[in-house]
Amino acid sequence: MSTKTERRRHDALRTMLHDMRERAVQDIEAQMGRRLNEASRHTIDAAMDLADWAAMDLEDDVDLTLLQLRYTRYKEIADAFRRLETDTYGVCEQCRAEIPLERLEVEPFARFCVSCQERLEALERVDREEQRFKTAHTPARG
Numbered sequence: 041m042s043t044k045t046e047r048r049r050h051d052a053l054r055t056m057l058h059d060m061r062e063r064a065v066q067d068i069e070a071q072m073g074r075r076l077n078e079a080s081r082h083t084i085d086a087a088m089d090l091a092d093w094a095a096m097d098l099e100d101d102v103d104l105t106l107l108q109l110r111y112t113r114y115k116e117i118a119d120a121f122r123r124l125e126t127d128t129y130g131v132c133e134q135c136r137a138e139i140p141l142e143r144l145e146v147e148p149f150a151r152f153c154v155s156c157q158e159r160l161e162a163l164e165r166v167d168r169e170e171q172r173f174k175t176a177h178t179p180a181r182g
């Protein structure tokens with residue numbers, strides 16, 4: 041069962057991710073200097089590392105590091121797509137609240153809502169402070 045609002049949100053997210061994925065593929069294609077066919081796109085979607093890229097018959101002067109970065113982004117988008125289909129995309133991993141569309145437009149791979157994110161960051165800060173305190177106050181032995 042899904043309400044009209046939920047469907048609209050789902051559609052908006054799908055459109056957003058779709059556009060992002062198209063742009064990511066275009067970036068990769070532009071760098072490789074050729075269009076990817078469906079099969080190649082599928083290969084990108086599957087697990088692929090630098091060695092696979094090297095085997096893809098690329099021009100010698102292709103910057104593999106940059107390509108790898110773009111590929112990582114593509115994978116993040118593809119992963120978000122999969123999560124969208126299982127209704128886990130755009131949902132806070134901590135409190136299960138929906139992350140607002142406006143936040144996802146700015147941070148498409150946000151995993152937490154703003155309040156959980158802030159709480160987690162505060163916790164991390166406390167952790168770091170404690171770590172620093174301990175290091176500073178532990179007498180050197182030996």
Ligand SMILES: [Zn+2]
Nearest residue numbers: 132135153156
């Ligand atoms: Zn949350």
